[in-house]
Amino acid sequence: MPQAKVIIADDHPLFRTALKHAITECIDDAATLEADNFSELLTAIEENPSLEIVFLDLHMPGNNGFTGLTQLQNHYPDLVVIMVSSDDNDQTMQKAINFGAAAFIPKSADLTTIERAIDTVLAGDIWLPELIEKNENQQIALANQRLAKQMAQLTPQQYVVLTQVADGQLNKQIAYDLNIKETTVKKHVSAILEKLEVNNRTLAGLAYQKLMLAPVENSTNH
Known part of the structure:
Protein backbone atom coordinates (compact mmCIF):
# COMPACT_ATOMS: atom_id res chain seq x y z
CA MET A 1 0.00 0.00 0.00
CA PRO A 2 1.49 3.40 -0.99
CA GLN A 3 2.40 5.77 1.82
CA ALA A 4 0.32 8.91 2.14
CA LYS A 5 1.96 11.91 0.48
CA VAL A 6 -0.99 14.30 0.64
CA ILE A 7 -3.48 15.37 3.29
CA ILE A 8 -6.58 17.50 2.74
CA ALA A 9 -7.51 19.55 5.80
CA ASP A 10 -10.98 20.92 5.15
CA ASP A 11 -14.30 20.62 6.98
CA HIS A 12 -16.40 20.29 3.80
CA PRO A 13 -16.64 16.63 2.66
CA LEU A 14 -17.82 17.59 -0.86
CA PHE A 15 -14.83 19.82 -1.49
CA ARG A 16 -12.47 17.18 -0.09
CA THR A 17 -13.90 14.69 -2.61
CA ALA A 18 -13.37 17.11 -5.54
CA LEU A 19 -9.85 17.86 -4.41
CA LYS A 20 -9.07 14.17 -4.00
CA HIS A 21 -10.15 13.58 -7.60
CA ALA A 22 -7.80 16.32 -8.86
CA ILE A 23 -4.90 14.95 -6.77
CA THR A 24 -5.39 11.47 -8.23
CA GLU A 25 -5.07 12.96 -11.73
CA CYS A 26 -1.82 14.77 -10.88
CA ILE A 27 0.08 12.55 -8.47
CA ASP A 28 0.78 8.88 -9.15
CA ASP A 29 0.08 6.51 -6.27
CA ALA A 30 -1.06 9.36 -4.08
CA ALA A 31 -2.57 7.86 -0.98
CA THR A 32 -4.52 10.85 0.37
CA LEU A 33 -5.49 11.41 3.99
CA GLU A 34 -8.26 13.74 5.19
CA ALA A 35 -8.80 15.87 8.28
CA ASP A 36 -11.77 18.07 9.11
CA ASN A 37 -10.13 20.18 11.83
CA PHE A 38 -6.64 21.51 12.56
CA SER A 39 -6.02 19.33 15.59
CA GLU A 40 -6.79 16.21 13.50
CA LEU A 41 -4.38 17.50 10.84
CA LEU A 42 -1.52 17.84 13.35
CA THR A 43 -2.12 14.31 14.66
CA ALA A 44 -2.11 12.92 11.10
CA ILE A 45 1.17 14.72 10.28
CA GLU A 46 2.81 13.29 13.40
CA GLU A 47 1.64 9.79 12.54
CA ASN A 48 2.53 9.96 8.82
CA PRO A 49 6.10 11.17 8.24
CA SER A 50 5.70 10.41 4.51
CA LEU A 51 3.35 13.41 4.05
CA GLU A 52 4.68 16.05 1.66
CA ILE A 53 1.73 18.27 0.73
CA VAL A 54 -1.03 19.79 2.88
CA PHE A 55 -4.17 21.38 1.44
CA LEU A 56 -5.26 23.72 4.21
CA ASP A 57 -8.64 25.43 4.47
CA LEU A 58 -8.33 29.05 5.58
CA HIS A 59 -11.31 28.88 7.95
CA MET A 60 -11.48 25.29 9.18
CA PRO A 61 -12.05 24.62 12.92
CA GLY A 62 -8.82 25.26 14.85
CA ASN A 63 -7.30 27.43 12.13
CA ASN A 64 -7.75 31.19 12.22
CA GLY A 65 -6.54 32.75 8.99
CA PHE A 66 -2.81 32.17 8.50
CA THR A 67 -2.06 30.94 12.04
CA GLY A 68 -2.24 27.32 10.83
CA LEU A 69 0.03 28.04 7.87
CA THR A 70 2.75 29.60 10.03
CA GLN A 71 2.41 26.87 12.66
CA LEU A 72 2.96 24.19 10.01
CA GLN A 73 5.96 26.09 8.65
CA ASN A 74 7.33 26.43 12.15
CA HIS A 75 6.85 22.80 13.20
CA TYR A 76 7.21 21.06 9.81
CA PRO A 77 9.29 23.29 7.49
CA ASP A 78 9.57 20.61 4.77
CA LEU A 79 5.82 20.38 4.18
CA VAL A 80 4.39 22.16 1.15
CA VAL A 81 1.20 24.02 2.11
CA ILE A 82 -1.50 24.90 -0.42
CA MET A 83 -4.24 27.17 0.94
CA VAL A 84 -7.84 26.66 -0.18
CA SER A 85 -10.86 28.85 0.58
CA SER A 86 -13.97 30.48 -0.79
CA ASP A 87 -12.62 33.66 0.84
CA ASP A 88 -10.73 34.37 -2.36
CA ASN A 89 -10.24 38.12 -2.57
CA ASP A 90 -6.94 39.21 -4.14
CA GLN A 91 -5.52 40.59 -0.90
CA THR A 92 -6.11 37.36 1.05
CA MET A 93 -4.64 35.21 -1.73
CA GLN A 94 -1.52 37.36 -2.02
CA LYS A 95 -1.14 37.39 1.76
CA ALA A 96 -1.15 33.57 1.78
CA ILE A 97 1.81 33.54 -0.61
CA ASN A 98 3.64 36.21 1.40
CA PHE A 99 3.22 34.08 4.51
CA GLY A 100 4.77 31.11 2.71
CA ALA A 101 1.99 29.10 1.03
CA ALA A 102 2.93 27.45 -2.28
CA ALA A 103 -0.47 28.23 -3.82
CA PHE A 104 -3.94 29.54 -3.11
CA ILE A 105 -6.78 27.67 -4.78
CA PRO A 106 -10.24 29.29 -4.63
CA LYS A 107 -13.01 26.80 -3.87
CA SER A 108 -14.82 28.09 -6.94
CA ALA A 109 -12.02 26.72 -9.17
CA ASP A 110 -12.91 23.93 -11.60
CA LEU A 111 -11.05 20.61 -11.72
CA THR A 112 -8.80 21.68 -14.60
CA THR A 113 -7.69 24.77 -12.65
CA ILE A 114 -7.06 22.74 -9.50
CA GLU A 115 -4.99 20.24 -11.51
CA ARG A 116 -2.99 23.10 -13.06
CA ALA A 117 -2.31 24.53 -9.59
CA ILE A 118 -1.12 21.16 -8.27
CA ASP A 119 1.12 20.59 -11.32
CA THR A 120 2.66 24.05 -10.87
CA VAL A 121 3.43 23.39 -7.19
CA LEU A 122 4.88 19.94 -7.99
CA ALA A 123 7.20 21.67 -10.47
CA GLY A 124 8.46 23.82 -7.60
CA ASP A 125 6.68 27.04 -8.53
CA ILE A 126 4.17 29.30 -6.78
CA TRP A 127 0.60 29.30 -8.13
CA LEU A 128 -2.11 31.94 -7.92
CA PRO A 129 -5.19 32.44 -10.13
CA GLU A 130 -4.21 34.35 -13.28
CA LEU A 131 -6.75 37.12 -12.81
CA ILE A 132 -5.39 38.25 -9.45
CA GLU A 133 -4.62 41.96 -9.29
CA LYS A 134 -0.97 42.56 -8.42
CA ASN A 135 -1.74 45.89 -6.84
CA GLU A 136 -0.79 45.16 -3.25
CA ASN A 137 1.36 47.52 -1.25
CA GLN A 138 4.98 46.36 -1.63
CA GLN A 139 5.86 47.50 1.90
CA ILE A 140 3.04 45.42 3.42
CA ALA A 141 4.06 42.42 1.30
CA LEU A 142 7.67 42.64 2.50
CA ALA A 143 6.53 43.09 6.12
CA ASN A 144 4.37 39.95 5.86
CA GLN A 145 7.23 37.95 4.32
CA ARG A 146 9.55 39.14 7.10
CA LEU A 147 7.01 38.20 9.78
CA ALA A 148 6.65 34.71 8.26
CA LYS A 149 10.44 34.24 8.35
CA GLN A 150 10.58 35.40 11.97
CA MET A 151 7.78 33.01 12.95
CA ALA A 152 9.63 30.16 11.23
CA GLN A 153 12.73 30.91 13.37
Whole structure:
Protein backbone atom coordinates (compact mmCIF):
# COMPACT_ATOMS: atom_id res chain seq x y z
CA MET A 1 0.00 0.00 0.00
CA PRO A 2 1.49 3.40 -0.99
CA GLN A 3 2.40 5.77 1.82
CA ALA A 4 0.32 8.91 2.14
CA LYS A 5 1.96 11.91 0.48
CA VAL A 6 -0.99 14.30 0.64
CA ILE A 7 -3.48 15.37 3.29
CA ILE A 8 -6.58 17.50 2.74
CA ALA A 9 -7.51 19.55 5.80
CA ASP A 10 -10.98 20.92 5.15
CA ASP A 11 -14.30 20.62 6.98
CA HIS A 12 -16.40 20.29 3.80
CA PRO A 13 -16.64 16.63 2.66
CA LEU A 14 -17.82 17.59 -0.86
CA PHE A 15 -14.83 19.82 -1.49
CA ARG A 16 -12.47 17.18 -0.09
CA THR A 17 -13.90 14.69 -2.61
CA ALA A 18 -13.37 17.11 -5.54
CA LEU A 19 -9.85 17.86 -4.41
CA LYS A 20 -9.07 14.17 -4.00
CA HIS A 21 -10.15 13.58 -7.60
CA ALA A 22 -7.80 16.32 -8.86
CA ILE A 23 -4.90 14.95 -6.77
CA THR A 24 -5.39 11.47 -8.23
CA GLU A 25 -5.07 12.96 -11.73
CA CYS A 26 -1.82 14.77 -10.88
CA ILE A 27 0.08 12.55 -8.47
CA ASP A 28 0.78 8.88 -9.15
CA ASP A 29 0.08 6.51 -6.27
CA ALA A 30 -1.06 9.36 -4.08
CA ALA A 31 -2.57 7.86 -0.98
CA THR A 32 -4.52 10.85 0.37
CA LEU A 33 -5.49 11.41 3.99
CA GLU A 34 -8.26 13.74 5.19
CA ALA A 35 -8.80 15.87 8.28
CA ASP A 36 -11.77 18.07 9.11
CA ASN A 37 -10.13 20.18 11.83
CA PHE A 38 -6.64 21.51 12.56
CA SER A 39 -6.02 19.33 15.59
CA GLU A 40 -6.79 16.21 13.50
CA LEU A 41 -4.38 17.50 10.84
CA LEU A 42 -1.52 17.84 13.35
CA THR A 43 -2.12 14.31 14.66
CA ALA A 44 -2.11 12.92 11.10
CA ILE A 45 1.17 14.72 10.28
CA GLU A 46 2.81 13.29 13.40
CA GLU A 47 1.64 9.79 12.54
CA ASN A 48 2.53 9.96 8.82
CA PRO A 49 6.10 11.17 8.24
CA SER A 50 5.70 10.41 4.51
CA LEU A 51 3.35 13.41 4.05
CA GLU A 52 4.68 16.05 1.66
CA ILE A 53 1.73 18.27 0.73
CA VAL A 54 -1.03 19.79 2.88
CA PHE A 55 -4.17 21.38 1.44
CA LEU A 56 -5.26 23.72 4.21
CA ASP A 57 -8.64 25.43 4.47
CA LEU A 58 -8.33 29.05 5.58
CA HIS A 59 -11.31 28.88 7.95
CA MET A 60 -11.48 25.29 9.18
CA PRO A 61 -12.05 24.62 12.92
CA GLY A 62 -8.82 25.26 14.85
CA ASN A 63 -7.30 27.43 12.13
CA ASN A 64 -7.75 31.19 12.22
CA GLY A 65 -6.54 32.75 8.99
CA PHE A 66 -2.81 32.17 8.50
CA THR A 67 -2.06 30.94 12.04
CA GLY A 68 -2.24 27.32 10.83
CA LEU A 69 0.03 28.04 7.87
CA THR A 70 2.75 29.60 10.03
CA GLN A 71 2.41 26.87 12.66
CA LEU A 72 2.96 24.19 10.01
CA GLN A 73 5.96 26.09 8.65
CA ASN A 74 7.33 26.43 12.15
CA HIS A 75 6.85 22.80 13.20
CA TYR A 76 7.21 21.06 9.81
CA PRO A 77 9.29 23.29 7.49
CA ASP A 78 9.57 20.61 4.77
CA LEU A 79 5.82 20.38 4.18
CA VAL A 80 4.39 22.16 1.15
CA VAL A 81 1.20 24.02 2.11
CA ILE A 82 -1.50 24.90 -0.42
CA MET A 83 -4.24 27.17 0.94
CA VAL A 84 -7.84 26.66 -0.18
CA SER A 85 -10.86 28.85 0.58
CA SER A 86 -13.97 30.48 -0.79
CA ASP A 87 -12.62 33.66 0.84
CA ASP A 88 -10.73 34.37 -2.36
CA ASN A 89 -10.24 38.12 -2.57
CA ASP A 90 -6.94 39.21 -4.14
CA GLN A 91 -5.52 40.59 -0.90
CA THR A 92 -6.11 37.36 1.05
CA MET A 93 -4.64 35.21 -1.73
CA GLN A 94 -1.52 37.36 -2.02
CA LYS A 95 -1.14 37.39 1.76
CA ALA A 96 -1.15 33.57 1.78
CA ILE A 97 1.81 33.54 -0.61
CA ASN A 98 3.64 36.21 1.40
CA PHE A 99 3.22 34.08 4.51
CA GLY A 100 4.77 31.11 2.71
CA ALA A 101 1.99 29.10 1.03
CA ALA A 102 2.93 27.45 -2.28
CA ALA A 103 -0.47 28.23 -3.82
CA PHE A 104 -3.94 29.54 -3.11
CA ILE A 105 -6.78 27.67 -4.78
CA PRO A 106 -10.24 29.29 -4.63
CA LYS A 107 -13.01 26.80 -3.87
CA SER A 108 -14.82 28.09 -6.94
CA ALA A 109 -12.02 26.72 -9.17
CA ASP A 110 -12.91 23.93 -11.60
CA LEU A 111 -11.05 20.61 -11.72
CA THR A 112 -8.80 21.68 -14.60
CA THR A 113 -7.69 24.77 -12.65
CA ILE A 114 -7.06 22.74 -9.50
CA GLU A 115 -4.99 20.24 -11.51
CA ARG A 116 -2.99 23.10 -13.06
CA ALA A 117 -2.31 24.53 -9.59
CA ILE A 118 -1.12 21.16 -8.27
CA ASP A 119 1.12 20.59 -11.32
CA THR A 120 2.66 24.05 -10.87
CA VAL A 121 3.43 23.39 -7.19
CA LEU A 122 4.88 19.94 -7.99
CA ALA A 123 7.20 21.67 -10.47
CA GLY A 124 8.46 23.82 -7.60
CA ASP A 125 6.68 27.04 -8.53
CA ILE A 126 4.17 29.30 -6.78
CA TRP A 127 0.60 29.30 -8.13
CA LEU A 128 -2.11 31.94 -7.92
CA PRO A 129 -5.19 32.44 -10.13
CA GLU A 130 -4.21 34.35 -13.28
CA LEU A 131 -6.75 37.12 -12.81
CA ILE A 132 -5.39 38.25 -9.45
CA GLU A 133 -4.62 41.96 -9.29
CA LYS A 134 -0.97 42.56 -8.42
CA ASN A 135 -1.74 45.89 -6.84
CA GLU A 136 -0.79 45.16 -3.25
CA ASN A 137 1.36 47.52 -1.25
CA GLN A 138 4.98 46.36 -1.63
CA GLN A 139 5.86 47.50 1.90
CA ILE A 140 3.04 45.42 3.42
CA ALA A 141 4.06 42.42 1.30
CA LEU A 142 7.67 42.64 2.50
CA ALA A 143 6.53 43.09 6.12
CA ASN A 144 4.37 39.95 5.86
CA GLN A 145 7.23 37.95 4.32
CA ARG A 146 9.55 39.14 7.10
CA LEU A 147 7.01 38.20 9.78
CA ALA A 148 6.65 34.71 8.26
CA LYS A 149 10.44 34.24 8.35
CA GLN A 150 10.58 35.40 11.97
CA MET A 151 7.78 33.01 12.95
CA ALA A 152 9.63 30.16 11.23
CA GLN A 153 12.73 30.91 13.37
CA LEU A 154 10.87 30.24 16.63
CA THR A 155 11.26 26.78 18.13
CA PRO A 156 7.97 24.82 18.24
CA GLN A 157 7.83 25.42 22.02
CA GLN A 158 8.40 29.16 21.56
CA TYR A 159 5.65 29.23 18.93
CA VAL A 160 3.20 27.66 21.39
CA VAL A 161 4.23 30.18 24.08
CA LEU A 162 3.68 33.02 21.59
CA THR A 163 0.12 31.84 20.84
CA GLN A 164 -0.61 31.99 24.58
CA VAL A 165 1.03 35.40 24.98
CA ALA A 166 -1.17 36.63 22.11
CA ASP A 167 -4.15 35.20 24.00
CA GLY A 168 -3.27 37.47 26.94
CA GLN A 169 -2.03 34.73 29.28
CA LEU A 170 0.51 35.52 32.01
CA ASN A 171 3.76 33.59 32.47
CA LYS A 172 2.35 31.72 35.47
CA GLN A 173 -0.68 30.50 33.46
CA ILE A 174 1.50 29.50 30.50
CA ALA A 175 3.87 27.58 32.79
CA TYR A 176 0.91 25.72 34.30
CA ASP A 177 -0.64 24.93 30.90
CA LEU A 178 2.59 23.65 29.37
CA ASN A 179 3.80 21.98 32.57
CA ILE A 180 7.11 23.86 32.53
CA LYS A 181 8.80 26.24 35.01
CA GLU A 182 7.93 29.92 35.01
CA THR A 183 11.63 30.74 34.52
CA THR A 184 11.54 28.62 31.33
CA VAL A 185 8.55 30.60 30.08
CA LYS A 186 10.45 33.85 30.76
CA LYS A 187 13.39 32.56 28.71
CA HIS A 188 11.04 31.61 25.88
CA VAL A 189 9.39 35.05 25.97
CA SER A 190 12.81 36.78 25.85
CA ALA A 191 13.83 34.65 22.86
CA ILE A 192 10.49 35.38 21.13
CA LEU A 193 10.91 39.15 21.59
CA GLU A 194 14.44 38.95 20.19
CA LYS A 195 13.45 36.86 17.15
CA LEU A 196 10.38 38.99 16.36
CA GLU A 197 12.44 42.15 16.98
CA VAL A 198 9.91 43.69 19.36
CA ASN A 199 10.34 45.26 22.82
CA ASN A 200 7.48 43.76 24.81
CA ARG A 201 4.96 40.93 24.94
CA THR A 202 2.08 43.15 23.81
CA LEU A 203 3.86 43.84 20.52
CA ALA A 204 4.70 40.12 20.20
CA GLY A 205 1.00 39.28 20.65
CA LEU A 206 0.04 41.89 18.04
CA ALA A 207 2.56 40.38 15.59
CA TYR A 208 0.88 36.98 15.98
CA GLN A 209 -2.58 38.52 15.56
CA LYS A 210 -1.52 39.87 12.14
CA LEU A 211 -1.79 36.26 10.95
CA MET A 212 -5.51 36.20 11.72
CA LEU A 213 -8.30 37.35 9.46
CA ALA A 214 -11.16 39.51 10.59
CA PRO A 215 -14.32 37.40 10.97
CA VAL A 216 -16.44 37.29 7.84
CA GLU A 217 -19.78 38.82 8.78
CA ASN A 218 -23.05 37.16 7.82
CA SER A 219 -21.27 34.37 6.02
CA THR A 220 -21.65 30.65 6.52
CA ASN A 221 -19.09 29.83 3.84
CA HIS A 222 -15.59 28.67 4.56
